[in-house]
Amino acid sequence: MYMKEYDYLVVGAGLFAAVFVRQAIDAGKRCLVIDKRSHIGGNIYCENVDGIHVHLYGAHIFHTDNKEVWDYVNRFVTFNRYTNSPLANYEGILYNLPFNMNTFNKLWGVNTPKEAKDKIEEQRSEYAHIQAPANLEEQALTLCGKDIYQKLIKGYTEKQWGRPATELPAFIIKRLPFRFVYDNNYFNDSYQGIPVGGYTRMVERMLEGVEIRLNTDYFQTREELDKLADRVVFTGMIDAYYGECYGKLDYRSLRFETEVVDTPNYQGNAVVNYTEYEIPYTRIIEHKHFEFGTQPKTVITKEYPAAWTGKEEPYYPINDERNNSLYEKYKALADQEERVIFGGRLGMYRYYDMHQVIAEALESARKELS
16 A cells, blocks of 8 residues: 555644644654745744744733643743733723722722722612623623723724624623732733743744645645645634635634834833724734843834634634534534544634643644554
8 A cells, every 4th residue: 555655734833733743743653734824833923023022913922720731832942920911001091901909999999809899889780770681782881880891891892893892792791800809910820921932932843853834825736735644634724624615604803013113112011902992903012021021122013903804814713603503514524534633723613722722732632643
């Protein structure tokens, strides 16, 4: 029987792909990785600009409670002590996120958890008559009242989704994370940080010794590429793999404007959200603060939400009823595949954080290689 050149053709060079490939290589398998972009790393790719590791596709902060995942990534890079503590700018006033005692003190001048809870209940009571919220606005008002909603939720959410809050489904906000402590750490996880040297270094080390072909579109030479390997690991859009035979899945996209600014410190924080609807971007990222940079210049990125028409990069699956139902049809096809493994945000049509992608890739590799 003819032996193929590779055991696995891996479509995409993002995080799921890199973890799966590392496990496969360590198990003695032969892998070919292809990616249509000109770089590895997918959306966690970092570019060195004036000594600053710029998160080219938006801020990525690694956090997890999963010790196996934490130990795994630390095999490849050292993580710094960065703690995600974003700020929200509303009409020039800065509020701490997530909603905590610093936020409540700034909003209402309250100092104790009891005072904060009483104030929230007072604000919520104005909307007690809403028994079954019909949309996101009603849902948010019943959860937090008007001050937090108007200043910190409404405009930001409408920009993110490209629709008025009164036209968004209530289930988008199931609960609001109120924290009655003076702690600005956004995440509750045991482990958190940024790779020293950026995420690209981590992915490079995962893919060490692997043949990689960049600027290679799987769909343009699919037949020839499929012949090279026994099995395919596909991390692109699952509907595209099947020629959108049931119709297109929906995504939200993002647009970034990045510039070098001739100042050592632009905003004093890595992430500042802009919650007013009238300001078109949702946040400004100042990349040097992810690694406590002291460079004489700084690099900032303005992040704009964008509709997805099929030409833009897909970032977030829209997991509403229509799309989830459509995905299940594609998943039924995927479950019948004997030589194709689907993975990652696009291949599994789920909004995954990095630690979740790694856990899925490790589990997929375990099943495949055992």
